[in-house]
Amino acid sequence: MPANFTSFYFLCFYACILIIYYLIPQKTQWVFLLMASAAFYLLTGNGWLILYPAVASLTAYISMRVMTGTEDKKKRSLALLLSAALLIGALIVLKYINFGINTVNAVASLWHPSGDLLKGFHFLVPLGISFYTFSILGYVVDVYNGIAAPQKNFFKMAAYGMYFPSILSGPILKYREDGEQFFVPHPFDYRQVTFGLQRMVWGFFKTLVISERMNLVVNTVYDNYMQYPGIYIWIATVCYAFQLYTNFSGSMDIVLGMSQTFGIRLPENFETPFFSKNISEYWRRWHITLGVWMKEYVFYPLLRTEAFGSLGKKLRKRFGKKRGKQLTTFLAMFLLWFTVGIWHGGEWKFVIGSGLLHWFYIVSGELLAPLYGKMMEKLHINPKSRWVDGFRILRTFFLANIGFVFFRAPSAPDAFRMLKEGISIWNLGVLFDGSLLALGLDAIEAVIAIVSLLILLTVSILQQKGSVRERIEKKKLPVRFLIWYALLFYTILLGHYGPDYSAAEFIYQGF
Numbered sequence: 001m002p003a004n005f006t007s008f009y010f011l012c013f014y015a016c017i018l019i020i021y022y023l024i025p026q027k028t029q030w031v032f033l034l035m036a037s038a039a040f041y042l043l044t045g046n047g048w049l050i051l052y053p054a055v056a057s058l059t060a061y062i063s064m065r066v067m068t069g070t071e072d073k074k075k076r077s078l079a080l081l082l083s084a085a086l087l088i089g090a091l092i093v094l095k096y097i098n099f100g101i102n103t104v105n106a107v108a109s110l111w112h113p114s115g116d117l118l119k120g121f122h123f124l125v126p127l128g129i130s131f132y133t134f135s136i137l138g139y140v141v142d143v144y145n146g147i148a149a150p151q152k153n154f155f156k157m158a159a160y161g162m163y164f165p166s167i168l169s170g171p172i173l174k175y176r177e178d179g180e181q182f183f184v185p186h187p188f189d190y191r192q193v194t195f196g197l198q199r200m201v202w203g204f205f206k207t208l209v210i211s212e213r214m215n216l217v218v219n220t221v222y223d224n225y226m227q228y229p230g231i232y233i234w235i236a237t238v239c240y241a242f243q244l245y246t247n248f249s250g251s252m253d254i255v256l257g258m259s260q261t262f263g264i265r266l267p268e269n270f271e272t273p274f275f276s277k278n279i280s281e282y283w284r285r286w287h288i289t290l291g292v293w294m295k296e297y298v299f300y301p302l303l304r305t306e307a308f309g310s311l312g313k314k315l316r317k318r319f320g321k322k323r324g325k326q327l328t329t330f331l332a333m334f335l336l337w338f339t340v341g342i343w344h345g346g347e348w349k350f351v352i353g354s355g356l357l358h359w360f361y362i363v364s365g366e367l368l369a370p371l372y373g374k375m376m377e378k379l380h381i382n383p384k385s386r387w388v389d390g391f392r393i394l395r396t397f398f399l400a401n402i403g404f405v406f407f408r409a410p411s412a413p414d415a416f417r418m419l420k421e422g423i424s425i426w427n428l429g430v431l432f433d434g435s436l437l438a439l440g441l442d443a444i445e446a447v448i449a450i451v452s453l454l455i456l457l458t459v460s461i462l463q464q465k466g467s468v469r470e471r472i473e474k475k476k477l478p479v480r481f482l483i484w485y486a487l488l489f490y491t492i493l494l495g496h497y498g499p500d501y502s503a504a505e506f507i508y509q510g511f
Helices: 008-023 026-043 047-068 073-108 129-144 154-161 175-182 190-222 231-261 279-285 288-303 306-319 321-344 348-378 386-408 412-424 443-463 468-473 477-494
Strands: none
Touching: 008 026, 026 047, 026 154, 047 073, 047 129, 047 154, 073 129, 129 154, 129 175, 129 288, 154 175, 190 231, 190 443, 190 468, 190 477, 231 386, 231 412, 279 288, 279 348, 279 386, 288 321, 306 321, 321 348, 348 386, 348 412, 386 412, 443 468, 468 477
């Protein structure tokens, strides 16, 4: 069974799980979900990889038992450090060892033609290792800090840590907020099940109708960027922004909708991020659970360390209270964003495009904020006017797209070359001579893509005023059926499958 939500076999698997889930006694539902999660791992190939999330859950369980069984601070700290070392160590080794092996072989090739010093060494990375590691590690830290109750049942711990809908692409869970609902009875609720299925359909629309079409344009340009300079690069980058957004947020719609059909409410991971007015707001609305996790378990703990406390005192003494505090915060933010970049992958293109570039944006924005304020005052510009908000949204989208160039480019040097080609060559004529229709989408496909993006934009605007599903629920029955069946058949008929198509793998599945 393919390890993605859009495969026919997975949908059959899910349908069977959902039916059985509501036929068995409610007190055994969590046990069945644990069995379903184990079956999912075993059926998606390389079933032995289930040992990794199982061992991670066992590590957390033992650590929490030790911490709650003693008042000795040293023993509690040791249990926390050992579990964190094992969890983070496994994440680092499994996620980045292949990158290290490839680097060694590349260097070795300079001296020997074969260059395969580590030939035959390769590690298979378990599904969703970053997501389940962060969820489990956060739980251990919360227990240590006394803000979460320890789970005394190992199998319940495993059911939480290995929950199959969220293990592929998140969201990152917090046990203190999301954990207990896994183990309470969930009687069949028609409204929750239908709402969940509706959200899943919306997720399939995003991934199959929009993301797959954007992917054709992106691949054409990014895989041959020397042949497509200038405006081609920016068009492909905007397409990639929507490809990534609809792919990732669409997967979240499917995960959250699927969970809702089980009576489980998971945290939102996106909140129309392309409507953000600055980069800080953008990251509060894009991959929300990752941002929250990084702040709670990386940023704030860094600031509370003795080293940062001592550094802060020295900087305040030398530069003044306000500036010294700001510099300390900026340094902690640098480490935070470096970590975010590394989380996305062990390459400089991720460190720059998903990490340090955004740190630069945020720091620059804070430092230049007073200057912006004075400029707007002198020019008699109302900072709350709609056109100013529109300019800020477009500016933020443009800055995010520069990061996407690094994220999608083959390497960091390629990203710099693409940015240079995009700035230095002004071939605006391709917008009008039909050249864009040779990027993977013909005229009909392009129209479908544009109409679908307009549907996405309309729904996104409506979401600013509340739940769209609840508003549709208030419509008369024929209208409700017309809307949802229209979306369903639009997705089925216009979902981009293509020759030799294997259902879309979510981009973030590898993270």
